[in-house]
Amino acid sequence: MTPREPLMSAAYFDKHLAFVEKTIVEYEDDLRHDPAQFTDLAGVYFTIFQHRLFLLISRYSRGYPLEGMQADFLTVLSAWEQQRITDKEGRYPDDFRMDISSYTQAMWLVALAQLLHTAPTGISRLLACIQNEGKDVLFERLVARMVPDVMRKPAKKLLYPKAYQPLYDALDASADEQSTLMQQFLKNWYKRMSSADWYDAHKGPEGGGFDGYWCWEAAGVAHAFGIDDSSFRDLPYYPKDLADFARTTT
Numbered sequence: 001m002t003p004r005e006p007l008m009s010a011a012y013f014d015k016h017l018a019f020v021e022k023t024i025v026e027y028e029d030d031l032r033h034d035p036a037q038f039t040d041l042a043g044v045y046f047t048i049f050q051h052r053l054f055l056l057i058s059r060y061s062r063g064y065p066l067e068g069m070q071a072d073f074l075t076v077l078s079a080w081e082q083q084r085i086t087d088k089e090g091r092y093p094d095d096f097r098m099d100i101s102s103y104t105q106a107m108w109l110v111a112l113a114q115l116l117h118t119a120p121t122g123i124s125r126l127l128a129c130i131q132n133e134g135k136d137v138l139f140e141r142l143v144a145r146m147v148p149d150v151m152r153k154p155a156k157k158l159l160y161p162k163a164y165q166p167l168y169d170a171l172d173a174s175a176d177e178q179s180t181l182m183q184q185f186l187k188n189w190y191k192r193m194s195s196a197d198w199y200d201a202h203k204g205p206e207g208g209g210f211d212g213y214w215c216w217e218a219a220g221v222a223h224a225f226g227i228d229d230s231s232f233r234d235l236p237y238y239p240k241d242l243a244d245f246a247r248t249t250t
Contacts, residue, residue, distance in 0.1 A: 004241070005061035005212040007202045013062035016209070020058060024051050042087035049079040053105075054211045056112075061212030066245045070116045076109075077122065080129045096132045096139070100160050101197045104217070106130045107139060111220025114146055115239075115246040123147050135159065138168045142217075145224040163192035167218065171225055179231040182218065186235040189215050219243040 003010050027048050030037065038044050056072040083092065094102040109130065113123050123146055127133075134140065134153030143152065158168050166185035170178045190213060193199050202210040215237040222229045223246045233240040 001063040003061060003063050004239075005214075007213070008061075008210060010062065012206075012210075013058060016211075017055070017058050017062060020051050020055050024048060024055070027051075040091075042083060042089075042091055045079070045083035045086050046092050049076065049083045052076040052079045053109075054209075057211040057214065060214065060239070060242070066242060069112075069242070070118075073112055073116050073118065074122065077126055077129070081125060084129050094131070096135045096159055099197075100163065100193065100195055103136065103139075103159060104193065104196060106132065107142075107217040107220075110139070110142055110146065111216040114142075114220045114224050115216070115242050117246070117249060120147055124150070138164055138171075141168075141171055142221060142224055163189070167221055170221070170227065175228065178227050182222065182227065182229070183232045183235065186215060186218055186232055186238055189218070189237055213237055214239050216242075219246070223247065 001010070003013060005013070008016075027044060031041075031044065035041060052072075053076050056069060056076055059072065060066075060069065094106070096103040096106065109126060110123075112118075113126055118126070123143075127143065127147075127150075132139070134155050136157070136159045137155040138158055140152060140155045143150070158164060161168075164185075166181040166188075170181040170185070173181055190199075198211070201208045202213075204210065213236075216239060218232075218237070219229070219239050219242060221227065223243060229238070229240070229243055232238060233243065
């Protein structure tokens with residue numbers, strides 16, 4: 001099993017995955033045996049949700065088979081639903097307008113739902129967790145492509161044009177323009193994420209909890225809008241084998 005992420009070794013990811021898996025098990029065991037010990041249950045469930053997402057990304061980075069990602073994604077979704085149910089006071093709103101991290105994570109999740117052929121019911125569950133309806137035009141265009149029969153509040157602006165304008169422009173561009181815009185987006189993607197909470201994570205002590213850098217949203221948009229990825233599939237951060245998986249499976 002060869003790592004897909006070039007920045008860290010197989011040994012790093014094996015150690016990191018073992019830590020994440022152990023952390024999830026410990027939290028879930030504590031919740032089963034003595035949930036009253038936690039003063040912020042929503043926070044605990046939010047941590048589990050985040051670790052489930054880290055686990056999915058790290059398994060991809062480590063080189064795990066793509067077929068397992070579908071089950072992993074549904075586990076991530078179930079964890080987030082549990083967190084939303086518990087968060088009755090709305091302490092964890094994940095407002096797109098607060099920072100690019102929440103927005104980008106939501107883009108990742110809808111893109112993964114697209115690439116992994118998540119059923120419309122699963123997409124509806126995901127959107128209920130994401131919330132933020134009508135706040136960003138790129139997000140709403142992607143969602144409308146995925147579930148065209150779902151009526152949602154229209155958005156009026158692109159919240160993070162510095163990073164996402166080329167990707168948004170590619171939606172309605174000609175084939176040649178799409179190729180140029182997608183290349184521009186991917187070549188600048190990482191440096192435009194400098195304010196995200198995971199930026200430069202690989203430079204932390206012993207890898208700093210690094211899960212891998214993947215622009216899932218580029219592959220999700222390309223698949224949803226039928227954009228030919230042959231000119232940009234080999235650029236860094238593009239999950240090309242997952243894009244191929246999306247095209248060849250149902």
